[in-house]
Amino acid sequence: MNITLIQADLVWNDPAANRNRFEREIFAVGETDLVVLPEMFPTGFCTRPREAAEPDGGPTLAWMRRTARKKGAALAGSVAVEQDGRYFNRFYFVRPDGATVHYDKRHLFTYGGEHKEYTGGDRRVIAEYKGWRILLQVCYDLRFPVWSRNRDDYDMILYVASWPTPRVEAWNALLKARAIENVCYVAGVNRVGDDPNCNYCGGTVLLDFLGKPLADAGTGGQPATLSAEADKISLTTFREKFPALQDADPFTLNI
Template identity: 40%
Template sequence: MEPLKITTFQAYLFWENTEKNLSNLGLRLSSLQTSTDVIILPEMFNTGFTMNVEKCSEEVGGTTMKWMLEQAQKFNCVVTGSLIIKEDDLYYNRLIWMRPDGSYDQYNKHHLFSLSGEEKIFTAGNQNITLELKGWKIRPLICYDLRFPGWSRNHAPYYDILLYIASWPDSRIEHWQKLIPARAIENQSFVIAVNRVGYDGNEVYHSGGSMCLSPTGEVVYYKPESEDLYTFTIYPKDLISAREKFPFLEDADSFTIKNS
């Protein structure tokens, strides 16, 4: 494992306007003054969190994925975030992990947000994935997944980073602020959580609160309220030290989740 440079983009999003979002995100990213290993964008970064799939969905390899590849090549790093993908007449809230060479991995959101009717429109994913970057093992999840600790539970072979991208409203921001530290401590991993800011088309306000916490729950980065493009570095020694000092994962219950 090597030190990992991470760029989080807590972005203001324009409602259901892919062209404007990609233009604005690209313009803001052009101000990056440092190299990075990964750029992390919020949930549905190209449209905002919407159920309007007829207007906002794209096919695999569409406009937004092409834009992600362009950015990955421009900055020679991974670019990740989620968008609405239509595939075989089904709709997915899909995280894309785009590499500069054009290869990518994907994760379909497992827990669909019933308060907004997401489960009536989207198809849930049923498989966790583990990604690797510079020796780090990364588990990507999306927004509502944060509330379900069994889905993110760290089992051998252990992941090192738990990544959440979100469109988490200010009305429940206290839950966000409490659940993220819990996930870091119980899984003895870094947790990186990237939210959006501003009002969406339903007048729901998002206050950000993007953060990175260490495996012991210490704050590496935290930003409420305003749009923020920020790069920081995490170090293997902090992960190794925490797990050696407190080998709690070895005593954890062993279980698997059966998907219906």
């Protein structure tokens, strides 16, 4: 599967400008199967959702469906969403036929005040697409390995993020750890630039199941669009030879 990761400098709280920018980037790349955008890509990471949130099914999701259909590729990224009087950091995965699944960020970023306004999700979500099982995760979820522990139920993790520059070494290390310990591909998509609170230097990367980078934007703080291939046969062959998932400790997770 060909995967495209777009690392961009977001325009603060301007969904139309950001959607237009990403649309140009998406249609500038060649044929691909999946395009992944950063956390809260329409607005930037906003902890005051009353200023930024859209209704579920709002203009950004409608745009994602149109764009996925026109591009012939799945489109993934998170959006601040209001539903039934509550706010969610909602990660949409939209297939080319418009079918959509979503994951609500479980681990809200207490240090940044996200927990004061948003409601955390209560379920893991695995999107199935082109024979791949893809676990959806958002930013701070990366620090909690039990939540993403592979129960032999997925092949790839997508992490979309607004991960600030001062903690980028943790981002780099934890993405690699998640790939190795879960014997899976990992795509981490971060942003660059500045918002009212933080600077972001990127670090967008696609890692294979050994933790080796297949595409890496680096941490120089520049926008980048990367594409690389994830090979399901290689993954399956390695898992058969090296059955770490079968040897893992059984556990249950109480939510």
